[in-house]
Amino acid sequence: MFDILEKAVERGQELGAAYVELRGESGFIEYIQMDDLRVNALTQRIEQGVAVRVLADGAWGFVSTGDLGSLDGAVEDAFKMAKAAAPTRREPIVLSNLKAVRDVEKIKVARDPRHVPIEEKIGYMESMTKVIKGYDPRITAVTVKVRSASGKKYLVTSDGTRIQSDVMLVWSYPWVTGKEGDRLSAARHEEASTTRGWEYMEDFATPEFMGEEVARRVNLQLGGVTPKAGTFPCVIGPRVVGTLAHEALGHLAEADLTVNSAFNGKLGEVVASEGVSMIDDGTIPGNVGTTRYDDEGVPASRVKLIKDSVLTGLLTNREYAAKLGLPASGNARAESYLHPPIIRMRSTFFETGDWSHDELFEGIDFGYYCLDMRGGQAQMNASFQVGIQEAYEIVDGEVGKPVTDLSISGIATDSLFKIEGISRDEFAFGAGRCGKGQEAFISDGGPNMRFLAGGITFGGQG
Amino acid sequence: MDENNLLELSGYIVEKGRRLGASDVEVLSRSSSDVDVVIESGEISGVENRLSDGIAIRLYIGKRMGSAFTNIPTTEAADEAIAMALASAKVTTEDPDWVALPEPREYPSIEGLWNDDIAKCEPAKAVEIAGEFMKRATEAEEGLIAAYGGSGVSLYHTAFASSSGISHSERGNVAYAYLGAIAQIEQGVTPMVMAFDIKRHMDLDLEAAVDDIAGLLRVCKNTVEGKSGEHTVVMHPWAYGQILSYTLFQAVRGDNVARGKSKLEGRIGETIAPDNVTIVDDGTIPTGINTSFADDEGVPRRRTPIIEEGVLESFLWDTYWGNKTGEESTGNARRSMRQGLVEIGRTNTVVEPGKRGIRDIVSEIDHGYLIRNVQGAHSSNPESGDFSVVGNPAVLIEDGEMVGAVHGLMVSGNAFDLLGKCVEVAKDPIALQGLIGPEIIFEGVNVIARG
Numbered sequence: 035m036f037d038i039l040e041k042a043v044e045r046g047q048e049l050g051a052a053y054v055e056l057r058g059e060s061g062f063i064e065y066i067q068m069d070d071l072r073v074n075a076l077t078q079r080i081e082q083g084v085a086v087r088v089l090a091d092g093a094w095g096f097v098s099t100g101d102l103g104s105l106d107g108a109v110e111d112a113f114k115m116a117k118a119a120a121p122t123r124r125e126p127i128v129l130s131n132l133k134a135v136r137d138v139e140k141i142k143v144a145r146d147p148r149h150v151p152i153e154e155k156i157g158y159m160e161s162m163t164k165v166i167k168g169y170d171p172r173i174t175a176v177t178v179k180v181r182s183a184s185g186k187k188y189l190v191t192s193d194g195t196r197i198q199s200d201v202m203l204v205w206s207y208p209w210v211t212g213k214e215g216d217r218l219s220a221a222r223h224e225e226a227s228t229t230r231g232w233e234y235m236e237d238f239a240t241p242e243f244m245g246e247e248v249a250r251r252v253n254l255q256l257g258g259v260t261p262k263a264g265t266f267p268c269v270i271g272p273r274v275v276g277t278l279a280h281e282a283l284g285h286l287a288e289a290d291l292t293v294n295s296a297f298n299g300k301l302g303e304v305v306a307s308e309g310v311s312m313i314d315d316g317t318i319p320g321n322v323g324t325t326r327y328d329d330e331g332v333p334a335s336r337v338k339l340i341k342d343s344v345l346t347g348l349l350t351n352r353e354y355a356a357k358l359g360l361p362a363s364g365n366a367r368a369e370s371y372l373h374p375p376i377i378r379m380r381s382t383f384f385e386t387g388d389w390s391h392d393e394l395f396e397g398i399d400f401g402y403y404c405l406d407m408r409g410g411q412a413q414m415n416a417s418f419q420v421g422i423q424e425a426y427e428i429v430d431g432e433v434g435k436p437v438t439d440l441s442i443s444g445i446a447t448d449s450l451f452k453i454e455g456i457s458r459d460e461f462a463f464g465a466g467r468c469g470k471g472q473e474a475f476i477s478d479g480g481p482n483m484r485f486l487a488g489g490i491t492f493g494g495q496g
Numbered sequence: 497m498d499e500n501n502l503l504e505l506s507g508y509i510v511e512k513g514r515r516l517g518a519s520d521v522e523v524l525s526r527s528s529s530d531v532d533v534v535i536e537s538g539e540i541s542g543v544e545n546r547l548s549d550g551i552a553i554r555l556y557i558g559k560r561m562g563s564a565f566t567n568i569p570t571t572e573a574a575d576e577a578i579a580m581a582l583a584s585a586k587v588t589t590e591d592p593d594w595v596a597l598p599e600p601r602e603y604p605s606i607e608g609l610w611n612d613d614i615a616k617c618e619p620a621k622a623v624e625i626a627g628e629f630m631k632r633a634t635e636a637e638e639g640l641i642a643a644y645g646g647s648g649v650s651l652y653h654t655a656f657a658s659s660s661g662i663s664h665s666e667r668g669n670v671a672y673a674y675l676g677a678i679a680q681i682e683q684g685v686t687p688m689v690m691a692f693d694i695k696r697h698m699d700l701d702l703e704a705a706v707d708d709i710a711g712l713l714r715v716c717k718n719t720v721e722g723k724s725g726e727h728t729v730v731m732h733p734w735a736y737g738q739i740l741s742y743t744l745f746q747a748v749r750g751d752n753v754a755r756g757k758s759k760l761e762g763r764i765g766e767t768i769a770p771d772n773v774t775i776v777d778d779g780t781i782p783t784g785i786n787t788s789f790a791d792d793e794g795v796p797r798r799r800t801p802i803i804e805e806g807v808l809e810s811f812l813w814d815t816y817w818g819n820k821t822g823e824e825s826t827g828n829a830r831r832s833m834r835q836g837l838v839e840i841g842r843t844n845t846v847v848e849p850g851k852r853g854i855r856d857i858v859s860e861i862d863h864g865y866l867i868r869n870v871q872g873a874h875s876s877n878p879e880s881g882d883f884s885v886v887g888n889p890a891v892l893i894e895d896g897e898m899v900g901a902v903h904g905l906m907v908s909g910n911a912f913d914l915l916g917k918c919v920e921v922a923k924d925p926i927a928l929q930g931l932i933g934p935e936i937i938f939e940g941v942n943v944i945a946r947g
Contacts, residue, residue, distance in 0.1 A: 065835040070755060072591050076584045077552075077836025079565040080576065094534075094542025100549055100567040115543035118619040119533065122540045122627050152587045174756040211757045211879050218759055218879040263908060263944045264724065293537050294643040296684030372546055409875040411886075414643065414678055415687050417904050419886045421875020439877045441884035445904045445946065447684060491946050493884030493906040 035060065036198070039084070039190040042105035046088050047192055049113045053089035053129060054192040056105070057329060058082075059371045061185015061201055062148040068159040068178045076152065083371035084108065090116035092126020096374045130355035130362045132332060134194030139326045141200040143231030147182035150232045155180060158235055165245030166210055170253045175211040180204075182232070195331035203228055203475070206239045212252040219438065221251035221423050222408065226465040228322050228475055251406065251424050258438035259427065261494030267398045267454075267487045268442075269428065271405040272461040274420060276478030279312055279382045280468065281410040282418040282446040284478075287314070287339045287347070288365070288377040288470075289354035296416035296447050297345065305345045306450035309387055312340040312480075314349055316364050316380035322465040322477040323380035330366040330375055337363045339382075340450075351377050369472035378470065381463060384480030387456025394455055394484045401428040402492060404442060416446040419493075441493045452489025457481035497527045497549060497569050499665035502655035509553055509574050510657045516582055518555040520597050522658035524792055524831055525551045527569070528651060531619055533626040535645035535675065538634075540626055543619045550833040553577055557585045559594045563836035595819040597660040603789040603796045608782045609668035613698045617649045617671065629673045629702050636710035637679070639717070643688060645675035647700075654788070662794035670785060671698050677709050679717055686716040687889035687901050690734075690869065694785055694929060712868065712889065718900030720892045722945035728864030728919075729907060729941040730857070730893070733847070737931040738873035739883050743911030746878035748802050749840040750813040754821050757879055759912055760808060769806040769915035772850060776801050777812060779827055779843030785929050786843045792831035797843060800826045803915075814840045847933025850921035854935050857922055859896040865943060866891040866898060866935075867907060876911070884908040906944040914938060 039056040046054030060082040067075040083100040086108045095116030097108045120126075159178040166176045183203040190196050205226040212219045225239040270278065283305075286297040297305070306312075316334030318324055327333055330352050337347045348358065351366035354377065366375035395403075406424035421441045427434040463479040497505075502525040513521035530546045549569040555562055555578075562585030564577040626647040634640050650672070655665040674692030678685045691709035693700045731739075747758040760768070779797030781787055788797055793815050801809040813821075814829035817840065830841030858866070867887035876883035890905040891898045922934035 063834070065837070067835075067837055069751075071589070072593070073561065073588045075563060075832075075835055075837035076561070076588050077563040077565055077834070078580045078584060079567075079834065080580075081565075081567050081834075083567060093540065094544075096542060096544040097547070098545075099547045101547070111545060115545060115619050118623050119540045119543050122623060124539060127541065152584060156588060211755075213756060213879075216759075218757070218877075220757075220877055220879040263906075263942060265947065290536065294641060294678055294685065298680075298685070372548065374544065407875075409872070411871040411874070413688060413871055413886075413888050415685050415888070415903055417687070417871060417886055417888050419872035419875070419906075421872055421884070439880060439882040439884065441872055441875055441906075441908075443872070443886045443904055443906055448946075488947060491904060491906055491944055493886075493908040493944055495882070495884075495908055495910070495942065 035188045036190060036196060038102060038105060039188055042109050043190050043192050045106045046109045046113060051088045051090045051113055054109065055087040056190050057085040057371055058188040059185065061183060063183045066155055066159065066180045068163065070176055071160060071163055073156060085368065085371040085374065086112045087374055088112040088116050089127060091120035092123050093119035094127065098372045127353055128356045129352040132193055132352060132362065135327065135331050136196045139199040141202045141229055143202060145232035146184050147204055147232045148184040158241055161241035162208055162245045165241050166208060166249045169246065169249035170212065172212045172214050172256055173210055173249060173252060174213045177209045179207040189331050191331060197327055197331055199325065202231065204230065204232060204234050206235060206244055208244055208248045210248045210252050212256050214256050217256060219252055219255040221248050221255060223248040224466060226322050226475055229320050254424060254436040255438050258436040261437045261440040261492055263492060263494040265487050265491050267401040267485065268490055269394050269403045269482055269484050271482055272479050273464045274404045274407045274422065275384055275480035275483050276464050277407045277410045277420050279384050279480055280379060280476065280478045281412040281420060282449060283312060283339065284314065284379045284382045285412040286416060286446060287349055289348045289350045289358055290377050291414065292348055295414040300345050303345055304343050306340055306343045307453040308343050309456060310340055310343050310450060310453050311385040313338055313385065314379050314382045318381050321381045321463055322475045328364040328366045329368045332362045332364040332366065334364040349377050349379065351375065367474050369474060373472045376470065376472065378468065378474045379476050381477045383478055384483065386458050386460065386481045388458050389455040391457060391459060394457060394482055395428060395431045398428045398431055402437065403428050403433050418446055419443040443491045443493060444489060449489045452486040453483055454486045455484040497653065499653040499655050499667050502527060502653055503657060503663065503665040505569060505574060506655045506657035507663065508571060509578060510659050513555050513578050514659055516578060518557055518582060520556040520659050522554050522597055523551065525655045526833060527653045530648060530650045531622055532648040533622045533646050535626055535630055535642055538642045540623060543623065551577060552831055552833045552836060553581045554836065555581050555585060559590045559592060560585045560588050561591060562588060565834050565836060593820045594816065597658050598793050598795050598815045598825060600661045601796050604780045606780055606782055606787060606789060608696055609787065611669055611697045614649050614669040614671050615651060617698065622648050625673050625700065629675055632702060632706045633675055633677060633709055636706050637713050639679040640677050640710065640713055641679060643676050643678050647673035656790060656794040658794060664790050664794055666789050668788065670694055670696055671700060673700050673702060675709060677713055679713055681717055681719060683719055686713060689713045689716060689889060696783060715891055715898045716889050716901040720900035720902055722892060722902035722905045722943065724943060724945045726940045727943045728861050729938045729943065730864060730866045731936050731938065732868045733926050733928055733931050733933045734869045735867040736936055737928060738870050739876065739885065739911055742873050742876040742878055743881045743883060745842055748811050750811045750817040750821065750823060751840055753811050754817055759881055763808050766808055767806045768808045769803055770918055771805040772921055773803055773806050773915060773918050774848035775803045776846045777842050778846050781844055784844035791827045791829040792838065793829040795825045795827045795829060797827045812840050814838060842930065845931045847921065849923045849925055849934050851923055853924060854922040857920060857937055858893055861893045861896060864893045865905065866893060881911040883911055902945065904946040908942050908944065917941060
């Protein structure tokens with residue numbers, strides 16, 4: 035693969051491009067979906083393709099193709115596209131300097147999912163379905179999805195970078211429906227690893243663990259009370275805090291979005307309550323989102339987005355690093371060869387504080403404890419929303435009844451100042467996917483955090 | 497590859513699959529080329545071209561199903577994919593409910609899915625459209641920042657062949673331009689206002705899109721406070737389209753009905769909305785973006801009323817779930833090429849227009865909200881229909897005037913109850929991707945303001 039990519043890079047250089055980047059991929063990808071024990075999809079594929087990105091006269095040209103035999107043509111097309119766009123630009127795009135890297139990144143797994151028999155994967159899904167069905171007779175429908183990938187990707191640039199990396203994914207996702215009378219409810223759970231093989235499904239995301247996590251939530255929702263609408267003091271648990279980190283601030287700290295957001299120009303300013311610190315880290319071993327290099331060949335790094343309440347960093351790619359005079363943080367990621375790399379998060383989290391667990395709940399006459407989420411979304415005016423699928427009332431400082439579906443929202447520029455207390459307890463990261471036009475596997479987390487009334491709005495029904 | 501080459505390859509796979517032991521084989525092949533000009537932070541950052549081929553195979557050995565995908569449109573790659581699909585079918589579980597692949601049927605007559613001007617559009621022309629769109633919008637409203645957007649064309653060629661005798665190919669293309677704009681304000685930035693035009697010819701109506709985006713952004717520059725309570729809410733199709741997409745439209749999927757996942761199970765013929773609500777799934781409208789002759793199983797597209805004057809008329813079906821429940825496929829099979837999953841999907845959702853223009857309707861609202869778009873519809877509960885979203889942009893209407901944007905305004909409720917609160921449908925349909933409908937006015941909707 036390297037040889038054909040390098041030859042195509044040379045063709046771009048001959049044309050006069052300022053920068054030429056080729057990303058090749060080849061690998062095995064599998065998707066299985068089981069609905070109520072029926073295998074609804076079982077697709078294996080070997081996919082290969084190349085992404086060509088050319089910077090010429092200060093504009094980008096991008097071509098993706100599965101035809102590895104015509105890469106010179108793809109480079110020429112990308113060059114022409116950049117040339118077509120360039121005359122419209124007021125300022126040419128330039129890239130930050132980068133020391134060329136030559137490396138091979140290996141991922142060692144005990145059981146490559148490519149070689150795990152299909153029967154065993156189907157057995158895993160059948161076991162999970164049985165665990166879920168056996169948890170509560172009110173469970174009426176169970177869908178289990180499993181994805182896996184095993185392959186290689188290659189990066190060759192005109193700056194001299196040449197990186198070969200292993201690609202690995204195992205992903206498990208049950209979606210469960212429960213019914214009692216006219217009342218229907220649903221919950222889902224998601225776990226993934228990009229550094230381990232099928233053994234992850236045997237020692238962590240087991241059928242028993244996945245099944246009980248999701249079935250328990252359906253059970254809680256069927257017996258839950260209707261949430262109130264309005265703003266209340268609340269304690270937000272690690273899986274939701276992680277989503278807040280990702281949605282409420284993380285996206286606004288992606289430099290391509292920051293420039294058009296409510297956080298524009300706020301570097302160095304206080305943006306959160308005292309004691310709040312938040313990080314995006316591409317270097318945590320084993321976490322989803324961790325890789326040695328990003329898809330531009332920039333080494334992964336740890337970015338302190340908020341340090342002691344002050345906005346101290348942004349997530350960049352080489353283009354925005356040059357534009358804003360910041361370091362390239364290694365956040366350029368592409369879903370596949372079908373897309374150019376854009377700025378994405380890796381592991382995004384709030385740091386621990388000094389409150390005990392009990393202190394977080396003390397003095398709350400009425401509020402909510404939000405423990406698990408079902409998706410979230412951010413907007414440039416700092417508005418965020420997170421769907422909640424596991425929550426409880428807090429009454430007189432005690433955790434009370436479970437609550438059915440609700441969502442929470444806020445304006446990050448206000449809400450971050452309403453953080454009243456942060457737990458000192460360690461937390462586990464959650465794995466998830468982000469959809470900023472392309473899918474990216476990410477992780478997030480944080481300790482339990484208490485918000486004052488006015489920080490979070492509850493979109494309840496009552 | 498064009499559709500004729502794809503059909504030839506698809507036919508080869510059907511024949512080879514049968515020869516190697518499959519009892520039934522179907523192949524969907526698709527080749528696409530997308531040119532997309534990218535606008536980022538008020539400038540065109542570049543042009544992207546995605547060339548993609550995909551061959552999706554689904555085959556059966558008796559009642560055991562296997563599927564495979566390849567992005568390499570050659571007989572050698574097809575042979576490998578057939579072998580993978582056969583290997584899967586040999587080890588998977590038997591599905592006693594599987595009956596048969598669909599039989600050949602006559603396709604509807606639809607004009608205008610392919611346009612030569614779109615097919616010949618060069619990247620430079622797409623750059624010109626994006627530049628013009630951005631320039632006009634920036635000139636139309638002071639302080640307007642074209643935060644992101646683009647323009648481009650999308651061309652696709654499709655072929656379908658099966659061992660039940662279907663052999664069909666078609667092609668289509670669209671041109672589009674879109675823009676997301678903001679403006680700096682004292683509190684930070686306005687909500688993002690989006691507008692776009694998408695057509696099956698090159699005459700995009702940039703003027704209407706610019707008027708739309710500039711007019712709403714002008715209102716959004718003023719920040720106002722909302723008021724919690726039950727209020728009149730005007731929903732743009734962007735907003736109700738998203739909410740219904742994750743709730744009502746999930747509940748009318750035949751597979752969800754059959755699996756006990758739908759609140760509408762057993763309610764065909766019942767009144768579930770006021771008589772001003774008519775919603776149709778129509779895969780045959782010439783201007784529809786999701787229009788085609790055949791669905792992803794080769795079944796003819798059709799017009800299927802879902803709600804007619806408030807009465808639940810039909811669910812949507814594909815072949816498998818139709819066979820299982822004794823219903824006929826409504827031509828709504830949608831195949832995720834790479835995953836091999838065949839699901840029931842909507843085509844073009846058409847909301848029947850009402851009689852009055854939106855300006856006249858808004859002019860009579862003393863206190864209410866226009867919800868142009870929402871955040872978080874995907875976190876709704878598709879089974880219960882409960883939703884809880886942020887309106888963004890959400891605009892306060894007072895004394896018949898749109899007075900300013902409310903930041904962080906939540907709207908919550910149950911989608912099935914929301915239908916009952918529809919008091920009027922405006923008269924001018926707005927064509928979005930997969931949804932054609934005017935604004936809908938709901939009364940007594942739960943609105944939650946911050947603070």
